[in-house]
Amino acid sequence: MAEYKRFEVTWKRRLNDNMVWMKIYAPLVAKHAKPGQFIILRTDEYGERIPLTMAGHNEEDGTIDLIYAAVGRTTMLMDQIEVGECFADIVGPLGKPTHMEGLKSVCVVGGGTGNALAYPLACGMKDAGVDTYMVEGFKTKELVILEEELKEHLGDDHVFVVTDDGSYGEKAFTTVKLENLIKEGYQFDEIVAVGPPIMMKFVCEIAAKYNIPSVASLTAYMIDGTGMCGGCRCKIGGEDKFVCVDGPEFDGSLVDWDDLMKRSNYYKDQEAIDRAHVCRLTGGVRYND
Numbered sequence: 001m002a003e004y005k006r007f008e009v010t011w012k013r014r015l016n017d018n019m020v021w022m023k024i025y026a027p028l029v030a031k032h033a034k035p036g037q038f039i040i041l042r043t044d045e046y047g048e049r050i051p052l053t054m055a056g057h058n059e060e061d062g063t064i065d066l067i068y069a070a071v072g073r074t075t076m077l078m079d080q081i082e083v084g085e086c087f088a089d090i091v092g093p094l095g096k097p098t099h100m101e102g103l104k105s106v107c108v109v110g111g112g113t114g115n116a117l118a119y120p121l122a123c124g125m126k127d128a129g130v131d132t133y134m135v136e137g138f139k140t141k142e143l144v145i146l147e148e149e150l151k152e153h154l155g156d157d158h159v160f161v162v163t164d165d166g167s168y169g170e171k172a173f174t175t176v177k178l179e180n181l182i183k184e185g186y187q188f189d190e191i192v193a194v195g196p197p198i199m200m201k202f203v204c205e206i207a208a209k210y211n212i213p214s215v216a217s218l219t220a221y222m223i224d225g226t227g228m229c230g231g232c233r234c235k236i237g238g239e240d241k242f243v244c245v246d247g248p249e250f251d252g253s254l255v256d257w258d259d260l261m262k263r264s265n266y267y268k269d270q271e272a273i274d275r276a277h278v279c280r281l282t283g284g285v286r287y288n289d
């Protein structure tokens with residue numbers, strides 16, 4: 001086995017203009033990782049902690065896979081970390097693994113960046129013997145990712161790519177495609193939604209309409225990832241839950257979507273890319289400098 005430094009990037013591939021797939025040497029995390037779990041990383045000692053789903057792991061190589069969209073400060077910094085360079089730290093695996101026991105046939109519905117999180121989940125289900133279908137939805141052709149990888153893993157006839165504008169695959173929203181599949185007679189004993197909250201809300205509503213259990217993978221804002229700070233609190237069946245320790249997957253029929261969407265807007269101003277964060281703890285170091 002090659003000698004790598006802790007948290008060294010061992011492989012990196014650009015999937016499209018803003019999505020990147022990388023493998024990182026993190027043997028202890030790789031040893032314990034399961035589909036559905038995530039890590040929290042920092043790019044450098046002043047960096048903020050961000051959660052990312054593990055898109056795969058290889059215990060033998062000691063590596064974990066991350067697929068991320070460069071949407072803001074930290075993910076853009078990740079873009080600058082090249083093969084041979086290291087992250088400051090990676091904590092994980094965090095969160096509960098995907099529940100698969102007893103499932104026979106599942107449809108995973110991914111929207112946009114959510115497809116990066118849906119990919120390991122769908123592959124993990126298939127590896128566990130579940131007949132797994134995937135609806136991958138994107139705004140437009142340029143954003144399509146992981147189609148080949150999914151077809152290779154699940155089978156060509158198990159992957160349906162849809163785009164909002166019809167520039168690739170079928171012109172449809174993921175929700176419409178899902179409902180059409182159900183109407184065509186596909187039998188699913190669970191539907192898993194991974195993507196923007198509004199898409200997950202409607203996917204779960206369609207599941208409920210056809211009496212199919214649904215699961216939603218939530219990506220609430222996180223800070224510590226241990227259930228202590230309350231940053232990722234959400235309402236599930238009227239009860240407060242923490243996405244980092246109780247999730248990230250929850251019964252889709254129990255999620256309070258309005259509360260979730262309201263909370264995800266709380267930090268919009270602070271997270272905006274053009275706003276510098278001045279940290280009082282580090283004596284005024286501007287993270288945008």
Ligand SMILES: Cc1cc2nc3c(=O)[nH]c(=O)nc-3n(C[C@H](O)[C@H](O)[C@H](O)COP(=O)(O)OP(=O)(O)OC[C@H]3O[C@@H](n4cnc5c(N)ncnc54)[C@H](O)[C@@H]3O)c2cc1C
Pocket residue numbers: 038050051052053054067068069070071072073074075076113116117218219220221222248264267268271272273
């Ligand atoms: C459990 C979990 C797993 C995740 N897995 C992945 C993954 O595999 N791949 C991936 O690309 N992303 C994933 N995310 C989202 C990822 O954590 C954020 O994109 C990242 O924190 C953005 O950091 P940033 O500093 O680059 O951007 P910021 O400057 O912090 O934010 C840029 C923009 O993205 C929005 N944003 C930031 N964080 C979130 C969030 N958690 N939910 C919704 N909007 C957000 C901000 O409001 C802002 O508009 C995951 C999130 C969670 C909670």
Ligand code: FES
Pocket residue numbers: 221222223224225226227228229230231232233242243244245
């Ligand atoms: S991230 Fe702090 S409680 Fe979940």
